[in-house]
Amino acid sequence: MPVNIVTADITTLRVDAIVNAANPGLLGGGGVDGAIHRAAGPALLQACRRIPEVRPGVRCPTGEARITPGFDLPARHVIHTVGPVWHGGAQGEPELLARCHRNALRLLREHGLRTIAFPAISCGVFGYPVAQAAAVAVATLREELAGDDAIGVTVCCFSDSVRAVFQRALV
Numbered sequence: 001m002p003v004n005i006v007t008a009d010i011t012t013l014r015v016d017a018i019v020n021a022a023n024p025g026l027l028g029g030g031g032v033d034g035a036i037h038r039a040a041g042p043a044l045l046q047a048c049r050r051i052p053e054v055r056p057g058v059r060c061p062t063g064e065a066r067i068t069p070g071f072d073l074p075a076r077h078v079i080h081t082v083g084p085v086w087h088g089g090a091q092g093e094p095e096l097l098a099r100c101h102r103n104a105l106r107l108l109r110e111h112g113l114r115t116i117a118f119p120a121i122s123c124g125v126f127g128y129p130v131a132q133a134a135a136v137a138v139a140t141l142r143e144e145l146a147g148d149d150a151i152g153v154t155v156c157c158f159s160d161s162v163r164a165v166f167q168r169a170l171v
Contacts, residue, residue: 003141003153007163009037010156014152016113017077018070018156019104021121024058024082026051032158035122041072041085048080048091063099067107077113079104083122086129092138099120099139108151117154120162130162 004137008041010032021032026048037044047068051059065081073142083105084096101123118137121128122128141153157163 001006002067002145002149003138003155003170004153005155005157005163005166006158007160009035010117010119011073013117013154013156015115015117015152015154016112017067017071017076017079017108018075018106019100019116019118019121020078020080021119021124021126022060022080022082024060026059026080032119033059036073036078039073040070040078044068044078045072063096063103065100065103065107067111075117077111079107079116080120083126083128086122086127089132093122093128094132096139097128097133098135099162102138102144105141105144105151115152115154116148117156120155120157120166123162124158130165131148131169134166136170138166138169 005051020036032162051066053059054081060082065079067079070076081100083100084093105134123130123133
């Protein structure tokens with residue numbers, strides 16, 4: 001499985017698509033979401049506003065994904081996905097997190113793209129325990145990429161300690 005785990009600023013990566021750990025409205029926020037919106041410039045917010053709401057205030061329900069251009073980013077596209085808020089793990093959080101990764105890869109393939117960088121989805125303000133999120137992310141990526149060496153995946157962590165947890169999950 002071609003997966004690389006790094007500590008970096010995801011907004012600086014030159015890949016076909018970066019994944020934005022977004023909120024359901026897709027209108028920017030804090031953490032990775034805010035950093036991506038700032039780095040991409042105001043055209044990203046305009047593109048997100050053009051994505052139709054599926055219900056009031058929700059353009060992307062938890063576990064789903066949407067794609068926009070990358071605008072001022074080195075990445076050509078942004079794949080927005082909404083990870084689950086951690087409520088102890090018994091409310092479907094692992095499956096929702098797995099769906100975030102699956103749906104991002106689905107959009108990557110549908111658009112003929114080959115390289116993607118994921119952040120540690122839900123591990124910031126959404127409170128998902130890093131070790132549990134890493135286990136779900138790595139297992140899902142392994143399953144989705146089995147036999148597909150054409151896609152290059154980077155997991156971009158915001159700190160060396162988070163990178164080490166994802167690296168251990170990869171072993």
